[in-house]
Amino acid sequence: MNEFALLYPPDIRFGWGCRESLAEMLSGLDVEPSKKTLFVCSESACASGLVEPLLHVCGSTASDVFTGVPHDPALEIVDAIVDQCRELDAKVVVAIGGGSVIDAAKAAAVLAPLEGTTADYFHGRRAITGAGLPLIALPTTAGTGAEITKNSVLSDHATGVKKSLRSPHMVPCAALVDPQLTVSMPSALTAASGLDALTQAVESFLSLKANSVSRALARQAVPLLMEFLPRAFLDGSDQAARTAVAEGSLLSAMAFSQSGLGAVHGLAHPIGLDLDLPHGLVCAVLLPHVLHWNASVCGPALDTLALEVALPDGAAFVARVETLCGELGISANFAGTALKGSIDHIVANCRSGSMAANPRPMSDEDVRNMLERLA
Numbered sequence: 540m541n542e543f544a545l546l547y548p549p550d551i552r553f554g555w556g557c558r559e560s561l562a563e564m565l566s567g568l569d570v571e572p573s574k575k576t577l578f579v580c581s582e583s584a585c586a587s588g589l590v591e592p593l594l595h596v597c598g599s600t601a602s603d604v605f606t607g608v609p610h611d612p613a614l615e616i617v618d619a620i621v622d623q624c625r626e627l628d629a630k631v632v633v634a635i636g637g638g639s640v641i642d643a644a645k646a647a648a649v650l651a652p653l654e655g656t657t658a659d660y661f662h663g664r665r666a667i668t669g670a671g672l673p674l675i676a677l678p679t680t681a682g683t684g685a686e687i688t689k690n691s692v693l694s695d696h697a698t699g700v701k702k703s704l705r706s707p708h709m710v711p712c713a714a715l716v717d718p719q720l721t722v723s724m725p726s727a728l729t730a731a732s733g734l735d736a737l738t739q740a741v742e743s744f745l746s747l748k749a750n751s752v753s754r755a756l757a758r759q760a761v762p763l764l765m766e767f768l769p770r771a772f773l774d775g776s777d778q779a780a781r782t783a784v785a786e787g788s789l790l791s792a793m794a795f796s797q798s799g800l801g802a803v804h805g806l807a808h809p810i811g812l813d814l815d816l817p818h819g820l821v822c823a824v825l826l827p828h829v830l831h832w833n834a835s836v837c838g839p840a841l842d843t844l845a846l847e848v849a850l851p852d853g854a855a856f857v858a859r860v861e862t863l864c865g866e867l868g869i870s871a872n873f874a875g876t877a878l879k880g881s882i883d884h885i886v887a888n889c890r891s892g893s894m895a896a897n898p899r900p901m902s903d904e905d906v907r908n909m910l911e912r913l914a
């Protein structure tokens with residue numbers, strides 16, 4: 540039986556230059572009287588000539604800017620954004636940056652009106668009970684999909700736990716996906732974020748929780764990403780390539796947000812936290828290995844994806860993913876990192892919803908064997 544309930548931001552806009560709609564969107568929000576706005580912005584985005592004008596659309600007395608969100612944002616960063624929201628008496632949050640910036644902003648927007656600390660909600664001591672502040676998201680990378688999802692990936696360094704804080708109230712009220720904002724990404728970030736998007740599309744397509752809508756979206760995302768990522772990697776100013784990759788990333792997010800993911804994401808969270816490596820990079824290293832693991836139970840699905848990229852069969856598709864990762868400068872394994880010493884912790888912390896949705900089950904022993912081969 541194919542049953543699903545779809546949850547997306549009510550307003551998703553895509554297109555070169557569509558960031559210009561921000562002022563109109565803000566003026567349309569029903570948050571009278573002050574409409575004071577906190578911008579949560581990556582430092583590189585703030586300095587960009589494309590983003591800087593957006594920070595002034597509310598006028599200087601009606602807005603403030605929070606910068607300094609690192610990758611794998613910690614609970615304390617969310618607390619700091621909440622504090623700034625309260626000091627400003629913000630009624631709206633606008634997040635402009637990569638997945639970490641948007642995730643931290645989403646958590647802060649929903650928690651700002653609530654009692655307690657981020658840790659209380661992250662560890663389940665309190666529940667998110669209301670809609671929070673409306674949030675508009677403008678991604679400056681093409682990969683994570685944070686601009687449309689209901690979760691925020693956060694890290695508690697005190698307990699060594701990286702996981703999602705989730706609530707339907709965390710879905711942004713609007714997403715402005717402007718590929719022009721991704722033009723200044725350096726090539727390594729283009730590769731890692733784009734391969735995160737590809738991982739999400741492929742894992743969504745293969746997920747045990749996939750439905751007809753998520754499969755249709757994932758199937759469209761895969762060829763856009765596989766064909767155009769090498770072009771965007773080689774020439775960041777290639778408008779057609781940036782647009783196709785951003786579109787593939789959005790479709791990938793619209794797919795996985797409804798279907799869940801798989802073992803790459805299940806493993807990527809504890810590995811990223813333990814090795815202090817960016818999420819997209821970890822996904823990109825893992826993707827070929829997990830595809831090889833899944834191939835024995837996903838033959839027809841991989842054959843379908845192969846057709847989308849004009850390859851003869853699923854084996855050729857997996858081989859192409861492997862060569863693509865190599866062409867984009869991704870290592871074949873985690874050699875040279877501290878992975879070996881973290882295997883016990885990763886095995887103990889990988890049992891998320893993503894692992895449960897993987898088409899071929901992985902026991903703790905299976906995970907351990909894979910990690911030992913990759914260390």
Ligand SMILES: [Fe+2]
Nearest residue numbers: 683735739822
């Ligand atoms: Fe991801």
